[in-house]
Amino acid sequence: MGQLQPLEGNLAVAEAMRQINPDVVAAYPITPSTEIVQTFANFVADGEVDTNYVAVESEHSAMSACTAAAAAGGRVMNVTSANGLALMWEILYITASFRQPVILTVVNRALSGNINIHCDHSDTMGTRDAGWIQLYSENVQECYDNLIQAVAIGERMDVRLPVMSCLDGFLVSHSYEMLEVEDDEAVREWIGPYKPNEPLLDVENPYTMGPIDLYDYYIEHKYSQWQAYPAAKQAVIEEGKRFGETFGREYGLMETLGLDDADIAVVAMSSAAGTAKDVVDKLRDEGVKAGLLKLRCFRPFPGEEIAAALAGCKAVCVMDRAASFGAGSGPLFHEIAAAMYTGGQTVPINNVIYGLGGRTVKPADIESVYRGLMEIADTGKVEQVCTWLSVRE
Amino acid sequence: MPKNLKQLSESPVRLTAGHRLCPGCGEPIVVKQILAASDDPVIAANATGCLEVSTTIFPYTAWTxxxxxxxxxxxxAVAAGMEAMYQSLKNQGKIDADTNYNFVAFAGDGGTYDIGFQALSGAVERGHKLLYVCLNNQAYMNTGIQRSSASPLGANTTTSPAGKLIPGKTKYQKDLTACMAAHDMPYAAQTIPGRWRDITRKAERAFEIDGPSFINVLTPCPLGWRCAPEETVSISQLAADTCFWPLYEVDHGEWKLNYRPKEKVPVDEFLSKQGRFRHLFKGDQGEEVRRQIQERVDYKWEQLLDRCGES
Structure with missing residues (x-):
């Protein structure tokens, strides 16, 4: 049985890292995730973990050292935000290509400029093609639970992919909430020991990793990587179920509210989905058939499952906490619109971009999105595909 | 005791024949000499560059x-990451504590002097037990001879071309070995492939140190230097004889000169063997640049003698 404790998101992540007890952490501090590495450094200083903590000189070296440490043959974790994630960019692709299950907590923060330290999803959305599994957390409990599951998912022998576990900067990272913290032994038993795969420290079986790979093999290697993602999606489902069986909190690719009979639905991720739940409750009290799809697993993208879940709606709005400049709408919208189209759905769908740089999204803001959907459901017409929510013009 | 020539020749082959480096390339000579210096297991990190692309064309590898x-x-950072995992697993009793694993990083001057300098400086400050070897051929040779901060004054490269107005590179090379010594790291040295005893002894010293070590090897590139492939070794010897590239080491803060030519050869002897300096032997402007190069060599040599207590 776990224990109820009040913790900030950052402290819950650090607590999960302490319990996971990775062999190596190589990290560089950046707001709003700094508190995680500080707290973890204290665990190292007090001998509470076996981890070799490498206080590198940049995020580029952080992800380079993490990828190399994982390739050497052990469990590796890392933490970052925003510009730090951008500096890791080059290496993120390589970590995934090498199939190294490095676990990275990203405390979501706006990617400059101008510089802003508050929440949006522009950092992780930008890395969506890098090959990492991405899980998004609504609250403190979820960022604790998701980090533990990330280890089990990424390290499965049929997956072997790096995982980002994402939480909203300040909104979750610096918010105290009650959460259930499981026993150390129960967590360690649930994730199990690390299973190395062709480790470089096995000097008896030397391995050349990261060779030059030209037009005669490169595309086959990329195709082989491509084939890992259906297994990864299955792993997210199975490990979420197994987590539920052990700890009583089950997870899936997404969480839905009222979609069984919803006329109008919003798709959102992370903390805004929590706000949207209250709005759905309010609208339901008024007799409006409102629903919510909270996407937890953005990579691998569960397009078919999303299209099926939204199939009965008369209007859908996708809320993006990131803009895709020049594309005319947000990244989550693009993928959901594509999934709906290829899934044969003709539900009218629109997009709002909200909350950039930490702009507060209030229940009334989300309610206005639902009110807009009621109109679309009536007319069947989308006047404007993408709008910015509560923005001064 | 350092290995003798017979023992070196019997060392395990860690970079095999069949790689695709150019005829006369100094890199495999240096790599083999460095890796022959220890019989302990060694794990290598390699920066992108000639050595990397020419030894690992998938599905082949020249590495054992x-x-x-x-x-x-x-x-x-890559060598440091592997070393960090090694130390962690060793401390946890998951790797035999009696065996010593060596970690070595190979990178060119681009990956060391320029784009990789931050990672190198950071790894050295953190004290990882690893040897970093710079295969310094004084330009970005893998991408086609572009200037680096290791390129010497006057060098004709594709981004510091010798033109009608500008006679090649207009800046002196960075003194990186001294920069690394200024980190107060346990061991920093520079050498050439032409003196096997010097390079293998330095590698042995580096491997036995419980911390970071750095060896900067002037590594001739026949393609980029435009010199004869059979002269790789002799040109590197000329670099030492002209004091253009002195052989020295800084062992725990103690500067030691490892080679003092009987007669200091004029730097023109080194320059004239290489097409990258050919333009300096035509006209007054070239002569002036050669004078500046000699002046710089003399200044740096005196500075080194002073540091080594030999002036």
Whole structure:
């Protein structure tokens, strides 16, 4: 049985890292995730973990050292935000290509400029093609639970992919909430020991990793990587179920509210989905058939499952906490619109971009999105595909 | 005791024949000499560059040791990451504590002096037990002879071309070995492939140190230097004889000169063997640049003698 404790998101992540007890952490501090590495450094200083903590000189070296440490043959974790994630960019692709299950907590923060330290999803959305599994957390409990599951998912022998576990900067990272913290032994038993795969420290079986790979093999290697993602999606489902069986909190690719009979639905991720739940409750009290799809697993993208879940709606709005400049709408919208189209759905769908740089999204803001959907459901017409929510013009 | 020539010749082959480096390339000579210096297991990190692309064309590899390439600017961080995992597993009793594993990073001057300098400086400051070897051929040779901060004054490269107005590179080379020594690291040295005893002894010294070590090897590139492939070794010897590239080491803060030519050969002897300096032997402007190069060599040599207590 776990224990109820009040913790900030950052402290819950650090607590999960302490319990996971990775062999190596190589990290560089950046707001709003700094508190995680500080707290973890204290665990190292007090001998509470076996981890070799490498206080590198940049995020580029952080992800380079993490990828190399994982390739050497052990469990590796890392933490970052925003510009730090951008500096890791080059290496993120390589970590995934090498199939190294490095676990990275990203405390979501706006990617400059101008510089802003508050929440949006522009950092992780930008890395969506890098090959990492991405899980998004609504609250403190979820960022604790998701980090533990990330280890089990990424390290499965049929997956072997790096995982980002994402939480909203300040909104979750610096918010105290009650959460259930499981026993150390129960967590360690649930994730199990690390299973190395062709480790470089096995000097008896030397391995050349990261060779030059030209037009005669490169595309086959990329195709082989491509084939890992259906297994990864299955792993997210199975490990979420197994987590539920052990700890009583089950997870899936997404969480839905009222979609069984919803006329109008919003798709959102992370903390805004929590706000949207209250709005759905309010609208339901008024007799409006409102629903919510909270996407937890953005990579691998569960397009078919999303299209099926939204199939009965008369209007859908996708809320993006990131803009895709020049594309005319947000990244989550693009993928959901594509999934709906290829899934044969003709539900009218629109997009709002909200909350950039930490702009507060209030229940009334989300309610206005639902009110807009009621109109679309009536007319069947989308006047404007993408709008910015509560923005001064 | 350092290995003698017979023992070196019997050392395990860690970079095999069949790689695709150019005829006369100094890199495989240096790599083999460095890796022959220890019989302990060794694990290599390699920056993007000639050595990496020419020894690992998939599905082939010329390496008989574990080898990892991730990117261009991070060889030091990559070696540090592997070493960090090794130390962690060793401390946890998951790896035999009696065996010593060596970690070595190979990178060119681009990956060391320029884009990889930050990662190198960081890894050295953190004290990882690893040897970093700079295969310094004084330009970005893998991408086609572009200037680096290791390129010497006057060098004709594709981004510091010798033109009608500008006579090649207009800046002096960075003194990176001294920069590394200024980190107060346990061991920093520079050498050439032409003196096998010097290079293998330095590698042995580096491997026995419980911390970071750095060896800067002037590594001739016949393609980029435009010199004869059979002269790789002799040109590197000329670099030492002209004091253009002195052989020395800084062992725990103690500066030691390892080679003092009987007669200091004029730097023109070194320059004239290489097409990259050919333009300096035509006209007054070239002569002036050669004078500046000689002046710089003399200044740096006196500075080194002073540091080594030999002036």
């Amino acid at each position: 040791i574990p080898w990892l390439h991730i990117a261009f600017e991070n060889a030091a």
